[in-house]
Amino acid sequence: MPSLLRADVWVSSRLPIAVQRDGQSSAWSPITCTLVHGDSEAVLVDTPISINQTEELIRWIEDVAPGKMLKYIYITHGHGDHWFGIPLIQRRWPQALAIATSATVAHSQGQLEPGIFDNVWSRFFPDQIYQPQKTAEPWPSNTFTMEDHEFRIVEVGHTDTHDTTVLYVPDINLVVAGDVVYGDVHQFFGEANTTSKRQEWLQALRTIESLNPQTVIAGHKRAGTVDGVFNIESTRKYILAFEDAVKTTSSPAELYQKMHDLFPTRVNPHAILSGAMAAFGKNPYEFKKKL
Template sequence: MTTSGNLAYDVLVNDPPPQDGLLPNGEPKRFSPQASTLIYGSEEAVLTDPGLTAEQARAVGDWVEGKGRNLTDIFITHGHGDHWFAAGLLADRFGARVVASAGTIGQMRASAATRPVLWDKLYPGLIPPAPVTAVTVPGNRFTLEGHDLVIVEAGDTDSADRTVRHVPDLGLVVAGDVIYNGVHMYLAQRAIVGGLGPWRAAIDTVEALQPRHIVCGHQNKELDDDAGRTIAETRQYLDDADDLLRTENTATGFFNAKIERYPDHLGRMILWIGASVVYGVRDHPEEDIRKIILSSWL
């Protein structure tokens, strides 16, 4: 927990849901840990990225309730379902508004449309109903007890239309999937946009905000929120990915080499999926990339 005057933030990291299947090294498939962030004042609070499953919604809701504040808004950083499918349950529980950028709302609709062929197959029966009820706010900013909460457009990282939430009075950026913290990064977007340049530009956007603290959408709960460290490590991970893509000829080789370089990183399933997409597109450029992505997840 970090505080500034009457403003504070806290983070809950949910463990990934159970899942069938094995990775190439024989490990069970496990999704990445997912972080939800609560910004709160004396009486009110705003939540970011409430999670994926009904069980995660319960855990996040109980945690929020324990703070004793009125939850006014739930902010979604981007459209990947693991960051927002639980929003409806929490909005109903607390009477809160769901807020996102226009681009994120479009991506949320796309995730909802693909849910039957992807998310519900990965986690059958675990995900609650998830209508897209998010709204935009004027100027991409709103306030909490007089403190600005600013939605900053970051562009492409592990998918399009990424945003982060900047809380200047806390020196905080809630970074969604722009910055990672001790967790393998989802690299499939590299195959879609033709490189990691847009992601590096998004990191520059976050750095320009001069945060002291960064909460990442996927992070190891044993690590701190130091902004300088997480920015530097995210950049290094991308640089290492480009290096290995020049030397490794197969997705399995890339997967193993990344684990050798990052033995303590969590979320190896996401590493494998991203590698499968990148090498699938490289080896079969004539195939529909959407089919390659879907088969890599399943």
Template sequence: MPIPYRTGLHQIAPATYAYLQPNGSWGWSNAGLVVDGDEALLVDTLFTVALTRRMLDAVEQALPGARIRTVVNTHGDGDHWWGNQLLPDARIVASTAAAAEMRHAGPQPMLAALAAGGSDPGVRDLVELFAPFDFTDVTPTYPDVTFDGELELRAGSRTVRLLEVGPAHTEGDVLVHVPGDRVLFTGDILFVGGHPVVHSGPVSGWIRACDVILGLDVDHIVPGHGPVVGKPEVARFRDYLNRLRDHAVDTHRKGRTALEAAREFDHRGFEDLDDPGRLVLNIGAVYRELNGDGTPAELELMPQMSAIRPEGR
């Protein structure tokens, strides 16, 4: 039976839960919970203190005896860790690469941009995208346990496996596998219902991460953004990444700009995806890899996102 895609805590296995936030667009991320008796492990906090408090209140209401002793941050984007401060007694775990990114990705630049209103066009777009969120009371709270490769944790007697698959979406992406329940939390290695954002790349690394997921014995897959799905949606997402990479390599060879390339992208089979403007950023990420000089910068491309409208939408 499909897990309903509505805001709140949803049980997806006997003692494993997903906290979902439709519609899954910018900043509206998912989280997860693994419970054994009175001990729990939380997969990611949310973008703001208020949103994280709302989630923790839902956990307390549904599972009043559960104490969150461990938090796993799947990567360094703020919508997956800026609520960490509400769990001061928990150990916080992330990959070494993610932890390094987190120390350079606190809310202060966002707050400064929001306060100034953004004189740069790219910053103005950030201001508009994140206007619904209040970051003023965020105190960056960093991991105190880091790892490379793989790490096995416990939630009570239950095994939770962490698998580092970055760089892909970001430098330090981690999958959280609950083998006993055949559940996987992907962080932003999987977007469902919308175009992803390639911050780091390479896209080939992201494709390999999808292959890792498809090789795991899992039934329920909780994406970083979007509804709970199964492996067919992961295969479809991998197809998207393959098309994106091949298209960007071809348009780069032809001398197209990232915007021109995004306008020429073949949307067939992906017409339903929200946030099509992200194509400009994703093609730009492939171009940065091919150019090797950091160009075109992501912030410079953001004002061009609004120019992308697939046919029929």
């Protein structure tokens, strides 16, 4: 008889960003890390960014799954804010294998290139990201197991970036959605900057729905919000609203204001900035420029 599987979600603090944007200070969106565990083993999905956050996550894992062996760290997509904690987690659990699709690993390696690591991550979070860094390793299959439970990697294409995935755990009807689904946090459109990419994102939401999950964990969520399937619909509504706002506004500042007004309770309005700039053909990574 297979073990009883359960899952817990950790939500990170909002890490202050050292670079001002539009003359304002800001902080990163809260990041979720999901621990799926059985009788004696566990799988962690995604990590946070900084050394302090990752140390906090490690203490949390020790608390909710004491004595369990971390077998895999699965990384949903290549953005560094979902995997920079890998080397610290592996220092604590040396046997844990960090895995991802080959496309995610290739994307992750790109995040360590000076153009992105030095220009974005190090400037945002100076001296807070563990060094030396280590990406996940490419996993040669779309499934893996833990205590006879199957974990399915589902590739869903371009969502908040290219080559994203979700992790489906059929035995508990769980989808760990990475940044395909957001939980009451402003969505990132810095890379989903065309209608066709946003269409792909909508298709990814339909793919998740076709799995018929009972629980859907967003990659960024407001602490305390429930991991219900309603998050799929609210993510879809936000994409459609953004698509409409792109067509009905004439500048990044107007687009920013419109999304801000439409979704006043979502966490981190600063996350709108990159998408607003990218939608009007501007470089979303030029932080010093005012809108």
